[in-house]
Amino acid sequence: MSGQLVLRGRVAARLGDNIDTDLIYPGRYLNITDREKTAEHLFELAWPEIRARLAPGDFIVAGRNFGCGSSREQATAALKYAGAGAVIAPSFARIFYRNSINLGLPAVVSPEAAAGAEAGDELEIDLVAGRIRNITRNLTVSAAPLDPRAVELLQAGGLIPYLKKKYSSAA
């Protein structure tokens, strides 16, 4: 699934503005360094049910400034390894946004989609064209097209595989 530029999935949850990284992934679990294991604590403090509800490839739709607060990469890892296919929001906090590019979890900027999509809706996201089709509601809205650099990293599966390839072929 990783690296695809057109994603299809269901909205698993709709969240509000300023969802901080402590809500996404509590600080008490920061000493978990195994990326897959971070998924066990996704949204644990406030909405532990979201994790159970997430099917592989499902989307999280949120309000402004998603991922504000700490630089903890576990927030991105927990979403990715719990199965989220993308997060859609009108805006992201900058460190979360960069972490998402680096871990290969698409963070899709779209005020319109974030306003219009409800939990359960089925969406198709074209990351390069910057287009989100809400299949359930028969609506198409725009999104910020992914930067070419982000596309390259996403297709490589994230920054680690990208650099691994770069330096092994250079050797």
Next chain:
Amino acid sequence: MGMTIAEKILARASGRTTVAPDEIVVAAVDLAMSHENADLVRKSFKEIGVPRVWDPEKIVIILDHRVPAESEKTATTHKAIREFVSEQGIRHFYDVGRGGICHQVLAENGHVKPGMVVVGTDSHTTTHGAFGAFATGIGATEMAGVWTEGKLWFKVPSTIRILVDGEMRPWVSAKDLILYIIGKLGADGADYRAVEFDGPAIRKMTVASRMVLANLAMEMGAKVAFTPVEGLEPDPDARYERVLEIDVERNVVEPQVACPHQVDNVKPLSALGDVPVDQAVLGSCTNGRLEDLELAARILAGRRVHARTRLLIIPASQKIYLDAIRLGYLAAFVEAGAMINPPGCGPCVGVHQGILAGGETCISSTNRNFIGRMGSKDSNVYLASPAVVAASAVAGRIAHPAEILKPPEVTS
């Protein structure tokens, strides 16, 4: 066309004569700082597979989030970091008992110089803008890329200039000013942007107080934040996205408090009413410096912490700890019934040394009051200045320092 401070530094670091907002540049990194998450960085770095870090002299690792190790898991993390540091010849490593909170240690030991590009795997890396560095937080995987290549891409941020004039009123500190600004601009009011603080009121501030501004600018989303540094001025014709003018005397008339559960939920102290306090925390990369402890010592000397309140005090570094011992502050705290925690992040990250139970309320000089940040998801954290924290510990409820003590003669 003239450049802002952020633009000047990125132009230099990317080998260009000028840069403009929204351009993507690849900048050479001058300093790369990590704390316990150096273990995550190490794992990503090993996965990339290059044998050596790009420059061991430019990497600084400081253990602070869980010191001393609170669990076997953390002890294992610390051990892995020590082994990696030794393997890679990283000299600038501050182990348990040798340093303190990463941002304080970096500053105290002169690692940061004006004009540098500094990245840290900690969001409050913006603090080093008080020393004229383009300093920003990144994630662990991105840091593994920096350890590999010594460079990083940046989108050149637009800049918000905040000019502050007027005299600070008694009991109004840098913390109150920045909380006021965050309350006005909102939690994403400076997202992706650089902030330049300037004006007579800023230029009168101590370095420690300037660090408070740059540190907390992160809580309105800032990528970097600068306070004035000699020799690193913006061009007179620099372009700003927005210029904000504040008269601190008129606009910030009393201490400010960030109420649960967002840092931008800021109210003047007098608007709070009666808020009983179970725990008071004085410390963190935001407000655990000597001037903060001094103020608290003045308020607490000869008084007792209220029976219903626990007061935890955490000097930000070993150096500050020692200074506070020599100056008698720690004796005053212990006599008042406070507990002194070792230099480090303490309970701010919700790991150890003062976790809150459900239904408890904490007044804290730290930087975040998110749901569950310091323990139970049903606890409440209020953020305020060190003086308000100390006064509240004595009163057993959120209190104005003037209730406890006459105003200090000199404020800055």
